[in-house]
Amino acid sequence: MTRPALALSALLALAATSARGGAAACWFENGVLVVGAEVMGVPGDYILDTATPHTLLAESQAQAAGFAETALTGEVRLAGVASRRVTVAVAALDLRTGALPTPIAGVIGADVLRDYVLDVSFAPCRIALAPAGAASRFRSQTVLPMSWLADRPVVTAAASDGSRTLTGPFALATGGDTAVRLSDAVAAAPGAAKPKELYPYGVLRPRLRALSFAGALSEDLPAGLVKAEDPDLAGEIGAPLLSRFRLRFDFPAGKLLLAEP
The missing domain is CATH 2.40.70.10 (Acid Proteases)
Incomplete structure (x- = not known):
């Protein structure tokens, strides 16, 4: 009885975290914001860009994961939030990522973010994502x-x-x-x-x-x-x-x- 109860508690805690949102460390270099995320089951470092309309998966990462298509539909996980049935385009990103010191798996775009409240701090670099009404207090000027x-x-x-x-x-x-x-x-x-x-x-x-x-x-x-x-x-x-x-x-x-x- 004990082990199933612990497993159920863990699942409930995970579901609650996804519902409330969460936070994640990021890094800011060469003018772009980068954060750890998972797109279509592919974990890695992703550019977080509010001005990119649609989420992208790098062509090299998609091929390594076994995807042959250039238009995919699946899950995006970012800062404790799981967005399902996101349309993801596979694209060559070498021009966009060439100046960065580590491989970039793709770009998290505005389509994943627009239903949430997104907080961004650059120093130290950290983001938070929460549904409307669940975001923490923010003192603004x-x-x-x-x-x-x-x-x-x-x-x-x-x-x-x-x-x-x-x-x-x-x-x-x-x-x-x-x-x-x-x-x-x-x-x-x-x-x-x-x-x-x-x-x-x-x-x-x-x-x-x-x-x-x-x-x-x-x-x-x-x-x-x-x-x-x-x-x-x-x-x-x-x-x-x-x-x-x-x-x-x-x-x-x-x-x-x-x-x-």
Whole structure:
């Protein structure tokens, strides 16, 4: 009788943890947030990117696990939460992960996160994930309205090159590799020798005169371009700028809360 009772208690505890959510250590390097997770039964280090609409599994990891398809449906486990029947794309991620010191198994995207409250602290690096109504108290200095555009969470910000100002929705990218990127529908870098290197994971980092975000003005920021996947999307704010704060993405309530690190 004793052993089955212990096993049942363990299962109940696991179920309770999954219902409440949990926390996980992470690391922040080369401008991206990385966390341990499991996708389609494949454990490893995954980029956590709120601006990637759909979860990805690296092609090499998928092949090693025996998957031949490029579109999979299964479970994603992150910070004590199990999300089932997630559609996962298999993709080559070498360009995105080449600058990181360890193999990356994939990308946890906004599709897994949007039903939860996500807390992110960069130093020390830690995340927490909880259902709406179950998140711990969060003391914030600033609260911004957050909506969705092109399957990405966005807030309003304003970018300036010194003579013109662009105000609009910017995606929040915890896996973005530079402070700010502007849509190539509204911005350019004339005279760039290698225009492709202006895009994510390229080596060129022109400077942006200023960005107004969360009530603060940041000047002379490393910047770049991003493909105009939606004509209304002004750009994205990346982890190097977001890391100045502790963050709460309250996706169900449509709010971004910011606090001092």
